[in-house]
Amino acid sequence: NRKYNEVDTVALTARFSALRASGGGEVQLRENYGPHGARQVESLAAAAGLHFKRYGRGTNTVLVTSTEPLPNYRPELDARHGTRQAEVALDDAEAARLEAALRRVGGAGAGGDSSTGSSDGGRTGGSGQYLPPHARREQEAAAVPDSWDDVPMADVLDAAPVDGGAPTQASARMRQRQLEHAHSPAAERMKEFRQKLPAFGARERLLAAVASNQVVVVSGETGCGKTTQLPQFLLEDAIARGRGAEASIVCTQPRRIAAISVAQRVAEERGERLGESVGYQVRLESERSEDTRLLFCTTGVLLRKMAGDRDLRSVTTVIVDEIHERGMYEDFLLVVLRDLLPRRPDLRVVLMSATLNAESFSEYFGGCPTMHIPGYTFPVDVRYLEDVLEATGHTIQPADSWGRGKAKPMAAGAGDANDISAPDYASPEYTTKYSAETVRSLHAWTGDEL
Known part of the structure; x- marks a missing residue:
């Protein structure tokens, strides 16, 4: 039996x-x-009003308790991640060139220190390690410049909008258009169809899960x-909250025909032309x-985008559909996204699968929550x-020559074509439910007519 350390609760x-x-x-810790001790620690953390996460497994398990929400995965606590750190001596000229390069790619702020610059906007330290939210706030507060005259105008224009700014006005216009469309007859008819889908009943559960994980x-x-429906729910919710202009939702499909057809359907359900709030992009073609x-x-296409924007700064939500197919690109995307999450705590990732193997994907992402949507049953006659x-x-004629001058053989046991008695395989209501013509045709049928 394995020997575990005893938890000192006091x-x-x-x-x-x-x-x-x-x-x-x-x-x-x-x-x-x-496992039992980890649950004890989690209970103690919850009683103290703290957040708790368990990273790694076996002897490499690390129990983290924090005053701030914790991400599902932290590479610096993963013994299998294999991160390496090393100090490199730089002279003044080399340090200046490095600082300029970091500033060009957006990693270091104006006047920032190249030793702490990082392309993740301060969510990790210079060593690439995860910084809790409170530490990020302290770092960002310390990085505020003494004079805004030193800040490039491009950085000011990219900052969060104030009241009356263009992005806020764009969000208001999107919300107004959505409200107007919702009361149109076409939207009412489409809503009746959407409400019949099982996914529609999971709308609130999905939005709550994405907001908190x-x-x-x-x-x-x-x-x-x-x-x-699920991508639409996220878009509709962002627009309804007045954040439509800030939303950027990317939904990947394993095949280009699926990406195009789904985009067309979603645009139709929203009462828009393809290419407005809903569009698609595949190789050599986009709308x-x-x-x-x-x-x-x-x-x-998304992997290609990440080659130039490795932190996906322009994306707020990534939806990976059909992950159960386990294609090469899809598996590689999951690896990249898992490493990206600590650098982008604000990024939301939704993985969708048509099979019940959600637990394996949940475990890969540090035990993230799962939800299941039942299938839609159709009436069968x-x-x-x-x-x-x-x-x-x-009617089927027993001597139909089919133009070849040959009579077809009768079915075994069929007897005379005028005999309307029930064959051996018929039901008791064979002669009472169907007409005499139908019964004679079944007697004459040999299967060749199909």
Whole structure:
């Protein structure tokens, strides 16, 4: 039997109380408490009003308690990540060139220190390690320049909009258009169809899960509506909250025909022309505009975008559809996204699968929440050949030559074509439910007519 360290509840309670009183920070526990001990620590953290996450597994498990929400994955706490750090001596000229290069790619702010510059906008330290939100705020506050005259005008224009700014006005226009369309007859008819889909009933659960978690895994049977509805829910919610102009949702599809057809369907449901708020981009073809906020694309297109924007600064939500297909591009995208999450705590990732293997993807992303959408059941009516013959009035003649001058052989046991007695395989209501013509046709039928 494995020997685990005993949890000192009194000492940890005092330690967590001190952490809560400090107003910011975290406690990392590397003792081997085992699964039961980890649950004890989690309970103590919850009782103190703190956030808790468990990273790694086995002897490499790290229990982290923090005053701020924690990401699902932290590479510096993953023993398998293999990160390496080294100090490099630079002379003044080399340091100046490095600082200029970091500023060009947006990693270091105006007047920033090249030793702490990072292309992740301060969410990680210079060593690439994760910084909790309170530490990021302290770092960002320390980086505020003494004079705004030293800040490039491009940085000012890219800053968050103030009241009356163009992005706010654009969001208001999008919300007004959405409200006007919602009361149109076409929207009412489309809403009736959408409400019949199982995915429509999971709208509030999905929005709540995405708002409170970086990664959410959604599984749903084919036909439940997850591909067309879930991206729409996120876009509609952002527009309704007055954040439509700030939203940038990318939904990947494994095939270009799927990306195009789904974009066309979603635009139709929204009562828009393709290329307005909903568009698509595949290799050598696109239909989008500056107003596009929901973009359907192939996985390769998103990977190509990340080659030039590795932190996806222009994207707020990434939806990866059909992850159960496990294509090469899809698997590589999941690896890249997992490494990206610590650098982008504001990024939301939704993984959608048509099978019930959500647990494996959830485990890969540090135990992120999962939700399942049931399939849509369609009514099925059983119709037999005799029903078709009865409905169409078609008759089968036993001696039909089919233009070859040859009579067709009778079915075994059929007897005389005028005999309307039921064959051995017929139901008791064979002669009472169907007409004499249908019964004679079934006696004459050999299968060649099909």
